[in-house]
Amino acid sequence: MRVRLGVLLLVGAMALGACGTEGEDPADGRTKVVAAFYPLFEAAQRVGGAHVQVTNVTPAGGEPHDIELSSRQLDRIEDAAVVLYFGHGFQPGLEKVAARAKGTKVDLLSEAGTLLGAPPGDQELDVDPHVWLDPTLFKGMVTKVATALSRVDPANQGAYEANAAAYGRELDDLDSAYRQGLAQCDRKVIVTSHAAFGYLARRYGLGQEAVAGLQPDAEPTPQRLAELASQVRAQGTRTIFYETLVSPKVAQTLAREAGVSTAALDPLEGLSDDALNAGATYISVMRENLATLRSALGCR
Ligand SMILES: [Zn+2]
Numbered sequence: 001m002r003v004r005l006g007v008l009l010l011v012g013a014m015a016l017g018a019c020g021t022e023g024e025d026p027a028d029g030r031t032k033v034v035a036a037f038y039p040l041f042e043a044a045q046r047v048g049g050a051h052v053q054v055t056n057v058t059p060a061g062g063e064p065h066d067i068e069l070s071s072r073q074l075d076r077i078e079d080a081a082v083v084l085y086f087g088h089g090f091q092p093g094l095e096k097v098a099a100r101a102k103g104t105k106v107d108l109l110s111e112a113g114t115l116l117g118a119p120p121g122d123q124e125l126d127v128d129p130h131v132w133l134d135p136t137l138f139k140g141m142v143t144k145v146a147t148a149l150s151r152v153d154p155a156n157q158g159a160y161e162a163n164a165a166a167y168g169r170e171l172d173d174l175d176s177a178y179r180q181g182l183a184q185c186d187r188k189v190i191v192t193s194h195a196a197f198g199y200l201a202r203r204y205g206l207g208q209e210a211v212a213g214l215q216p217d218a219e220p221t222p223q224r225l226a227e228l229a230s231q232v233r234a235q236g237t238r239t240i241f242y243e244t245l246v247s248p249k250v251a252q253t254l255a256r257e258a259g260v261s262t263a264a265l266d267p268l269e270g271l272s273d274d275a276l277n278a279g280a281t282y283i284s285v286m287r288e289n290l291a292t293l294r295s296a297l298g299c300r
Pocket of ligand 1: 065130194195196214215216267269
């Protein structure tokens with residue numbers, strides 16, 4: 001935990017530009033890994049442990065969709081031994097830099113399994129990138145991280161495989177909790193802020209209606225809002241979900257219009273400094289999400 005916190009503080013300092021030691025390398029013989037955004041960062045930390053130095057290029061509390069990269073981050077990506085990122089235009093700027101990086105590059109989205117297409121009308125993305133919200137797909141990504149680290153640093157292959165297996169068991173437990181927790185519910189449709197929960201919905205037999213599309217910053221038209229409000233009333237939805245990293249305004253407007261309540265459902269695209277300092281992890285946030293879903297959907 002102390003090591004992890006140290007790395008997080010270091011990443012935070014770099015994000016603020018407070019670290020004036022350009023060119024100095026704090027990796028100390030550890031394998032340098034760049035992760036495109038939070039879930040990939042956590043996967044690399046858990047699998048790599050003390051053998052890796054992981055940089056998350058999406059700052060804590062930032063939105064990973066279409067981030068802007070600093071020149072320092074560009075250097076880090078180009079020099080990293082392993083670059084973990086998502087293709088398919090999820091972070092186009094990062095994807096372009098990753099293509100010319102010297103190290104091993106792993107497009108964890110393209111290798112994640114059967115991908116969902118973009119909803120009709122979504123013009124910026126050809127597939128739904130939010131695979132990490134399905135614990136089973138995320139576990140597959142963790143295994144691929146172990147394979148990549150083992151290839152680059154074969155001396156520590158045993159540790160990478162053991163760490164991935166241990167983390168994989170925690171993800172299996174999470175999957176069981178979701179299966180059991182969502183098996184018997186009064187309602188099956190979730191209304192979310194942006195369409196981040198498609199893979200989670202597919203895995204656990206839920207339906208998803210999103211206010212925005214696959215990109216969180218897309219503004220819905222008044223017609224779309226009115227259509228959603230009448231849908232919400234017709235299907236007896238009780239809760240509109242908003243996110244912590246984007247404004248809850250539209251979700252609140254919809255909830256008011258439909259006469260229902262709101263609750264936070266975290267798509268884990270990034271965790272704030274406060275959440276990280278409080279010890280939040282992929283698994284802890286996913287468990288909070290499960291509790292929120294169970295209460296909103298009337299599960300027994
Ligand atoms: Zn998203």
